[in-house]
Amino acid sequence: MNRFSRRDVLRLGGAGAAGVLLAACGKQAGVEESKNVKSVGVMPEAEGLSNVEVTDIVLLRTAASLEYNAIDTYEAALGLGVFTGAFAAAGDIAKRLRDDHRGHADAINGLVTQLGGKPFTCGNPRLNEIYISPALALITDADNENPALDVVVLAHALENLAAQTYQGVVTLLSDKALRQAAMTIGQDEARHAAVLAQALNPGIAGVLPSVNEATGKPNVATVPGAFGPLTPISVTVGPVNADGTRNSLILETPSLNSLAYDDVTCA
Amino acid sequence: MTLPAAVTPPTKADRELLAFANSAEFAARDLYAAAAALPAFNDEEKAMLVGFHDHHRAAGQALAGTVGALATNVRSDDVFNAFRGRIQGSDKNSVLDALRELENTLANTHLSLVGALGGTEGAALVASILNIQARQSAALAILAGRSLDDALINGAESLAPGVGS
Numbered sequence: 229m230n231r232f233s234r235r236d237v238l239r240l241g242g243a244g245a246a247g248v249l250l251a252a253c254g255k256q257a258g259v260e261e262s263k264n265v266k267s268v269g270v271m272p273e274a275e276g277l278s279n280v281e282v283t284d285i286v287l288l289r290t291a292a293s294l295e296y297n298a299i300d301t302y303e304a305a306l307g308l309g310v311f312t313g314a315f316a317a318a319g320d321i322a323k324r325l326r327d328d329h330r331g332h333a334d335a336i337n338g339l340v341t342q343l344g345g346k347p348f349t350c351g352n353p354r355l356n357e358i359y360i361s362p363a364l365a366l367i368t369d370a371d372n373e374n375p376a377l378d379v380v381v382l383a384h385a386l387e388n389l390a391a392q393t394y395q396g397v398v399t400l401l402s403d404k405a406l407r408q409a410a411m412t413i414g415q416d417e418a419r420h421a422a423v424l425a426q427a428l429n430p431g432i433a434g435v436l437p438s439v440n441e442a443t444g445k446p447n448v449a450t451v452p453g454a455f456g457p458l459t460p461i462s463v464t465v466g467p468v469n470a471d472g473t474r475n476s477l478i479l480e481t482p483s484l485n486s487l488a489y490d491d492v493t494c495a
Numbered sequence: 496m497t498l499p500a501a502v503t504p505p506t507k508a509d510r511e512l513l514a515f516a517n518s519a520e521f522a523a524r525d526l527y528a529a530a531a532a533l534p535a536f537n538d539e540e541k542a543m544l545v546g547f548h549d550h551h552r553a554a555g556q557a558l559a560g561t562v563g564a565l566a567t568n569v570r571s572d573d574v575f576n577a578f579r580g581r582i583q584g585s586d587k588n589s590v591l592d593a594l595r596e597l598e599n600t601l602a603n604t605h606l607s608l609v610g611a612l613g614g615t616e617g618a619a620l621v622a623s624i625l626n627i628q629a630r631q632s633a634a635l636a637i638l639a640g641r642s643l644d645d646a647l648i649n650g651a652e653s654l655a656p657g658v659g660s
Binding site: 324394402420432 | 496497498499500502539540542543546547549550553554557602606607609610611612613615616618619620622623624625626627629630631632633634637638643646647649
């Protein structure tokens with residue numbers, strides 16, 4: 229006759245309970261197979277990234293998308309009806325810069341067509357989603373005390389973004405002639421940024437970098453340094469929050485998740 | 496995902512073009528030094544002119560860094576002499592106009608270089624200098640009270656690479 233100690237009985241009982249638990253976790257009738265890691269419930273199939281190429285066409289389509297971002301932003305700004313009184317001149321500048329961007333978009337899309345690509349004729353969806361729409365929502369907030377000034381701040385940031393984008397693609401474009409074409413427009417965008425910088429911080433004091441003595445923050449500079457920057461651009465717009473601060477957005481030039489690849493279309 | 500090729504260093508032909516840009520930048524540096532010494536400008540205006548002088552010096556030095564021993568690090572007398580006669584007198588706006596033409600000339604010269612350079616390292620440096628000179632040109636137009644077109648349009652002829660170096 230076998231004799232079990234109390235310790236043996238407890239050990240066997242534990243093993244049996246673990247077996248029941250593992251069986252419960254195994255394949256069950258009516259439960260769909262999933263290729264994902266073990267999880268509770270059913271998860272959708274994992275979708276891989278399409279096999280995209282960052283070609284000259286993609287880079288130029290992306291540049292065109294930025295031009296449409298600018299056109300749309302100037303259109304929205306002009307539609308707000310804020311360019312009155314002291315800002316009337318800013319309205320005239322906005323119209324002029326919008327028209328320049330239309331010319332740039334046509335020129336860039338002309339190159340895209342020459343290369344056998346499909347022109348991109350709308351704003352960059354990703355940049356709209358993460359930068360421009362949130363900024364415009366803040367600017368048009370009912371509590372915002374100075375939407376006209378904020379519109380110029382946003383336009384200045386977008387012009388800087390465009391200038392940086394054209395400068396940045398010089399190392400990516402494979403064709404020398406395309407690099408030159410890009411910088412022909414990049415030079416225009418830099419000039420746009422300079423004009424708007426002077427609107428925000430006018431006169432000789434606004435030309436070179438300086439610091440606001442009251443806030444300790446850098447003032448807008450028409451000429452920010454000896455070399456064209458490729459750094460993120462901070463934009464502070466909208467109403468003053470309860471804690472006395474205002475919202476800031478950090479704009480960056482288009483990257484792998486915001487390029488106008490061949491399969492990106494205007495909705 | 497297929498990405499563009501990595502940044503490529505200057506070729507021998509590139510280095511000759513960049514050496515030309517190096518000498519043109521040092522000519523601009525010396526022209527701004529001449530402008531900043533004019534008694535017509537007040538201290539604030541002189542500070543800006545010295546700032547632009549420093550930008551051209553930095554550009555020349557950076558270009559020298561990419562071309563190595565080929566850099567002359569000496570100004571182009573052809574470029575200097577082409578503008579020096581207009582950097583004088585008491586009419587500040589005339590001097591600012593001359594400096595704007597200098598900036599526009601250099602900007603378009605750099606633009607032609609971007610289209611001529613084989614290596615992207617040199618092209619990227621020149622592009623970053625070009626963007627700043629476009630801004631400096633626009634600032635000079637605004638400060639001289641010129642039109643929006645004067646600030647936005649660059650109608651200057653580029654210098655022919657290899658000439659004036």
